[in-house]
Amino acid sequence: MPEAAGTPEEKEKEKGDEGRRKHRSFWKELPILIGIAVVLALFIKSFLVQAFSIPSDSMQNTLQRGDRVLVDKLTPWFGATPERGEVVVFEDPGGWLGDSPSAGGFGAAVQDALSGIGLMPSSEDKDLIKRVIAVGGDTVECHKGGPVLVNGEAVDESDYLYPGNSACDDRPFGPIEVPEGRLWVMGDHRQDSLDSRYHQNLAGQGTVSEDDVVGRAIVIAWPVTRWGTLPVPGSFDALAGPAAVGAPGAVALVGAVPLVLWRRRLAAGAAARIETRGPAG
Template identity: 45%
Template sequence: MDTEAQHTERDPSSDTEEGSRSARVPDDSGREGPAGPAAAEGPLESAAAEEPLESAAAEERRPGPSWRRTALVGGACVAFLLLLSHFVIQPFLIPSGSMEPTLQVGDRILVNKLAYRFGNEPARGDVVVFDGTGSFVDEQPRDNPVTGLLHDGAAALGLAEPDETDFVKRVVGTGGDRVVCCDKDGRITVNGVPVEERYVMLGDRPSSVPFDIVVPPGRLWVMGDHRSQSSDSRDHLGSAGGGMVPVDRVVGRADWIAWPFGRWSTVPGTDAFAAVPAPPAGGHGAGPHG
């Protein structure tokens, strides 16, 4: 007796018919439609497919940095730098070797414009930037105001050479001082005291031009450290100002060398005038006056 279960064979067509009947059920309207999980997932899959497209469209519509915003930020930065250079610290480009070895051609120095704003005045030994109009050069109006404005802006940022009326020199005599060149040892004397000018370019004499002057009140006698290459107060003894720079024409004190990086430092100070006394209260009674 055959005890094994008898496998009944099913007609394949019956499976197909049952699958067809189970896959299609009538909806509320009586129409047949997809049933089961497939029917539920259809609309969700469609929404999911549309989401990336909507996200991409939203990303495109999202505002990004515009050229107007960039221009506004850039303009604000430039305005800030111009205000800073006008009132606080101004960079200057050294165009000549008249202050070597202290300052070299191509140095960019930072001038402290607050150094003499609160009652302080330039002192002997200070390296100063000043407007030489009326003392070193005659005032000459610019032909093109637009070019002049652009140049002033570039010079204020240290990107161009300063005006031809701007100079950088060292203060040797202040108001009331008697400055003489030279004593029997070839040294400059201030109020009768010889000055050891170690900052002068090696090989240069303190001055090849003899002079004996008394600095008027409110003015300065200035000289370059590279005496043989400097056009300074000595060269303007015969002019209207006598080579003396008005204190109110001083832009500021050169305090730092900012560029190149290899020379990044403060401008070296000097104690050469430490022993020089104040001028006599009654003034100097002898010697020519500038």
């Protein structure tokens, strides 16, 4: 006859000990889980995607004050550079935002801690968000009553320009040749945006270095009712850049080189035959 496994009191005690061991195990593992979560959040923020809050009305109606956008930080690692029509987040090139009083206290400290892992914007952030209108090598201009011109071609801004706004009546400019590696940016709410037009007196003459770009805004993530992507308007696809304008000439040059060499070779062969024959007589 098998021995009894134990009295009911002993069995109950064993169950209690097992429960306490599981409880202690959870609390031991919790710091490890939190550490893994923080490392993942830091990796995602640093190399993949970061959330930004829209602080102003300068990008209406594309973006509203208080929207949260997700910014792609991955593609620049593969050598991609900002293109015309993209909405980009960039660091203050210097003097665009001026001196703003820094927030202090416990709330700011908590916000900065959460910002470190990408859960909130930093209280010290000096980032801006605008639309790229022209890139390095482009010539951009806009005169009162007219549209924005990029390399002499009018940009159709009807898809994103704030209703009732003009292209640049408040601040005409140009023509301006954008240096290589820099960008000309403007807000969609044109009459409520201190963009490239208003900083031509600073270093860079209103342009933004590609190195200052944090990434491209790709999605409105919050509020849920405004969820949507931020594609490049089709009007920018139709614009020809300086390289595209010169491309036919380059192709013609490449095609002409073999032809010229072939003709020279024929001429040299003909001259050699004449010398071999000597003068006619």
